[in-house]
Amino acid sequence: MGKKAVEISNLDVSLMIQYLNEALAEEWLAYYQYWVGARLMEGPMRSEIEPELLLHATQELGHAELVVNRIIQLGGTPLLNPEQWKLFAKCDYEEPNDPYVEVILQQNLNGERCAIQRYQGLAALAESKDYATHQMAITILNDELEHEHDIEDWITDLERMKDDMRKMRL
Numbered sequence: 001m002g003k004k005a006v007e008i009s010n011l012d013v014s015l016m017i018q019y020l021n022e023a024l025a026e027e028w029l030a031y032y033q034y035w036v037g038a039r040l041m042e043g044p045m046r047s048e049i050e051p052e053l054l055l056h057a058t059q060e061l062g063h064a065e066l067v068v069n070r071i072i073q074l075g076g077t078p079l080l081n082p083e084q085w086k087l088f089a090k091c092d093y094e095e096p097n098d099p100y101v102e103v104i105l106q107q108n109l110n111g112e113r114c115a116i117q118r119y120q121g122l123a124a125l126a127e128s129k130d131y132a133t134h135q136m137a138i139t140i141l142n143d144e145l146e147h148e149h150d151i152e153d154w155i156t157d158l159e160r161m162k163d164d165m166r167k168m169r170l
């Protein structure tokens with residue numbers, strides 16, 4: 001573990017490690033939510049949406065990797081047991097028990113909005129104190145903003161499609 005890394009981080013390192021572990025738990029749950037949801041999903045535009053959801057899943061796993069590396073750099077221990085994921089995560093895991101595409105998208109959207117809060121908060125906490133965590137949080141935040149936007153666009157398109165179909169029936 002990096003002694004200098006801890007020394008220069010200039011903040012309550014144990015608290016930062018705790019928040020990073022919460023984020024780590026959230027990323028794993030987000031990964032699984034996307035991954036399993038994409039496979040169950042039914043409804044319009046499935047063939048376009050499914051690969052993008054799987055790509056998001058992979059990106060969430062990439063976030064977990066960034067976060068775990070930072071925890072170790074700061075001398076912390078990453079969560080070692082998946083049973084801790086639900087305990088640490090502040091973002092809900094929403095069980096995809098309804099496979100309809102709009103329901104799956106809404107669940108993922110809720111997760112993204114929670115993730116945005118998480119990294120906005122982490123970036124603010126680390127600002128001008130812990131530049132490495134600050135930069136990591138902003139990198140991840142930008143991905144989460146993009147994820148939110150992708151999902152909002154699909155929801156808009158699905159609504160649009162439903163509107164058009166309603167009009168055709170009139």
Ligand code: FE
Nearest residue numbers: 027060063115
């Ligand atoms: Fe993420």
Ligand code: FE
Nearest residue numbers: 112143144147
């Ligand atoms: Fe995301």
Ligand code: MG
Nearest residue numbers: 052146147150
């Ligand atoms: Mg995307």
